[in-house]
Amino acid sequence: MNVDGTVAEGFEPVGAAFLRNFETLGEQGAAVAVYRDGRKVVDLWGGVKNATAADGTGTGGDGEDAAPWEHGTAQIVRSATKGVAAAALLLLAQRGELDLDAPVGHYWPEFKARGKERALVRHVLAHRAGVPVLDRPLTPAEAADPDVTAAAVAAQTPAWEPGTDHGYHAQTYGWLTAELVRRVTGRSIGTWIAEEIAGPLGLDLWVGLPAAEADRVGRVAPIEAPATGGGLRLRPKRAVSEAYADPSSLTRRAFAAITPQPDENDPAYRAAELPASNGVATADALARFYASLTGEVDGVRLFTPRSVALARTEQSAGPDRVLVVHTRFGLGYMLHGSASPLLDEGSFGHPGRGGSLGFADPGSGIAFGYVTNGFRKSVTADPRAQALVRAVRESVGR
Incomplete structure (x- = not known):
């Protein structure tokens, strides 16, 4: 499996986890990006652009299924x-x-x-x-x-x-x-x-x-x-x-x-x-978006500190009447917890059913984005995304 992109010194665990997702967790095509204090420290992509269902349906033919995931490939999140x-x-x-x-x-x-x-x-x-x-x-x-x-x-x-x-x-x-x-x-x-x-x-x-x-x-x-x-x-x-x-x-x-x-x-x-x-987004776009909520990215910052506080201050917690499990929400964002583990207490973001994930962690300056073409039924804690989150946590010593 070819994995392309760059990893800054200290974030090597993320690269290793990304490769393992292909080797052990059934990943077909994906990308992950991480920013720290507004600077990109991880930008990785690999696999094929078009996923093939487990039963073989949905194949494109004419070599389409073998088209590689490229830098800039986007995905529904x-x-x-x-x-x-x-x-x-x-x-x-x-x-x-x-x-x-x-x-x-x-x-x-x-x-x-x-x-x-x-x-x-x-x-x-x-x-x-x-x-x-x-x-x-x-x-x-x-x-x-x-x-x-x-x-x-x-x-x-x-x-x-x-x-x-x-x-x-x-x-x-x-x-x-x-x-x-x-x-x-x-x-x-x-x-x-x-x-x-x-x-x-x-x-x-x-x-x-x-x-x-x-x-x-x-x-x-x-x-x-x-x-x-x-x-x-x-x-x-x-x-x-x-x-x-x-x-x-x-x-x-x-x-x-x-x-x-x-x-x-x-x-x-x-x-x-x-x-x-x-x-629809690239992994870099998700990570860059979250980086701009908590800090400046190339001169642009979206949220004031008050808006960040609104996003990550708990508004709802406990048994979720729809998801059934215990969930935590700020204003518009899922918060770190058992249903949706993010980087640490204080992180806020949102997963996508089937795998994708974006979040920010103001305490460490981390912003994270992951997208994939392989859909699983998980709603909040896909194992591929979580393997990458654990690797980021290891990289920043949290």
């Missing part, structure tokens, strides 16, 4: 997109355009319906808004229409009184954040992110992939779990498995808010603006 969407709301608050303690209905009057008038903007960011599911799931085409998604979420009766509990808003988080950005700025969230985040930082990151960038994106495919997980438990707890299997559970319904499940390799799906699930 699923829920890691949520961290970028959260930054949009926190930046609007930082600029005085959005009040985190205001009711969502102040900006979006239709949202007050069916007992949601007390839902606050901060509840949206902390997965406390009470609308993780839709009584009628949306088709992939409907999910791409912002007018349809806004109307569906506004009309939904909450599963609990907003603000009183938390549960992962797997898909609806994207529609909630997108509509707030649209109501406040008049721009779609994909356009706002392109103009206010990706553009100033020079990020290869999109929510709504432009047709001109389509050839850079690899094909994703489900892959088998390895026999061992590099020290991590690979089988979910029985309660989690039962929740995903039960069609009536909040867990199953939250992840099925778009039905049937969209084809992530479909150009139409990638072009849609779904800030909970379909962002």
